[in-house]
Amino acid sequence: MAWLPQVSRFPPLRTNLVHGLRFRLAVSYVVFFAVLLGAIGLLARQNLKNEADSDMRATAEADWGAVKLYLNIKNERPYWIVDETDPEEAYLVERLRHVYLFTDADGEVLEDSPTYASIGVDSPGEIRRILSLPQTEGLPQGETHIRRDKDGTPYMIHAGSMVDEHKNKYFLAIGRSLEVPYRAVDGFTRTYLLLTPVMLVLSSMLGWWLAGRALGPVNEVAQAAHTITGSNLRMKIQTRGADDELDHLIDSFNRMTERLDQSFEQIRRFSTDVSHELRTPLTAIRGQLEVAMFTAETPDQYREAMINALEDVEKLSSIVRALLLLSQAESGQLALQKAPLNLGDLAAEVVDQFQIPAEEKGVLLSAALEPGAVAQGDRTQIERLLSNLLSNAIKYTPRGGSVDVRVGAGSGPGWVRLVVADSGVGISAENLPHIFDRFYRVRNAQTNLVQGLGLGLSFVAWIAEVHGGHVDVESKVGEGSRFTVELPTGGDKPATAPAERAAASLHQA
Secondary structure (H helix, E strand, C coil), X not given: CXXXXXXHHCCCCCCCCCCCHHHHHHHHXXXXXXXXXXXXXXXXXXXXXXXHHHHHHHHHHHHHHHHHHHEEEXXXXXXXXXXXXXXXXXXXXXXXXXCEEEXXXXXXXXXXXXXXXXXXXXXXXXXXXXXXXXXCCCCCCCEEEEEECCCCCEEEEEEXXXXXXXXXXXXXXXXXXXXXXXXXXXXXXXXXXXXXXXXXXXXXXXXXXXXXXXXHHHXXXXXXXXXXXXXXXXXXXXXXXCCCHHHHHHHHHHHHHHHHHXXXXXXXXXXXXXXXXXXXXXXXXXXXXXXHHHHCCCHHHHHHHHHHHHHHHHHHHHHXXXXXHHHHHHXXXXXXXXXXXXHHHHHHHHHHHXXXXXXXXXXXXXEEECCCCEEEEEHHHHHHHHHHHHHHHHHXXXXXXXXXXXXXXXXXXXEEEEEEEECCCCCCCCCHHHCCCCCCCCCCCCCCCCCCXXXXXXXXXXXXXXXXXXXXXXXXXXCEEEEEEEEECCCCCCCCCCCCCCHHHHCCC
16 A cells, blocks of 8 residues: 655646635635734724723813812903912913813803914804703713814813803813824824734735645645556555544545545456456357367267357356346346335245255255335345345255245344355355455365356345345354345334445445
């Protein structure tokens, strides 16, 4: 059995790069990775931006609460309360007033900062809308939104209302710049966009390498299939030991080549056997005719030569008829007429037919037939199966021996069993695997050469197989043989018989 250690034993297969499976797998991997990188980048950028907005929103709302500690309204004008001697407080107030707008209820600006002026003072309609917003318990009054100045710099603005001691409403807006946190988001985006092509190139290389590594065993199988011919079907591919799908593919390929090798071997053996079987009677006919031509002098001598030739011609006809019938059967040209068949009644009829040949041979032929053993089968073919088994059993059982036929329940529900056992010469262990081969005939010390065509058991195996059953044999030299045929009843799907073998493994034809 030849094993393939390396792919280099085979010539490389020529494939179109673009249309190759490796290229498509690598491209699919890169496209998937690119989409994944894009989705991750967009998600990360949006999360960073949302975090920045959330932080600045909280800061703006905190500043709104701080403003009310330092800003008062007197005489309808705002003024700030600040301790000039406290640098921290002065810085805090200055920061609060950096982005700041204070108007009355009609939108007239009472005080603002240059930064807010660059953003744009809110319209009177917008101011009245914000002043009319209801107060939500636990939240600052007003609303928070993002606005941009003329240069495009974003600001987080919180706008709401203040009231003086006379319950007059005023509009107040303060804000914080989003330039720094948004700059961090933009920096991340630029860095990510710069790194993405590098990651795609690296992923392309990795995808190409992974695809090549994954397809290596597939290419090995393809190369092996490319070089296998009828003369080297024993070639095998070594599995990788990973027990994955590729190892299963390699194992299936090895099993396929093994089956093909067996089929080719059977064909070669069949051709040799047919040639041998046909050559022997043809040689005999030719010899008899030549002897008659050169030595026969009387009509009786010519008649005897013709009779001997006719006997050999009849043998040739028997071989051809048997081969034709078996070929038709295996090719599906022999139609089966299946019907419910009582195996006990059929066996009783066949046993009666073989009583006279058994008595002439001095063999005791008996039958034990259980009632109700019904199978779904073709009567003619089942009768041929039983006749072939009985013929062999009587032929190879010496005088004083016995042949026993039994019909009864099978090894499981939905099966019936037919057994033909004899006390004959038996079959040696080395011959048992081949007895269902065409033209195979057993030689041993007691029989020397078994007579017959060597096709009877091939028919037995085929008939059992096409009926969905199986045939098994047990034998010991000098003790006899036991053939067991199990057939389905044809009702509910039968349970798998414990002793079942595939008929194809027995039928080596």
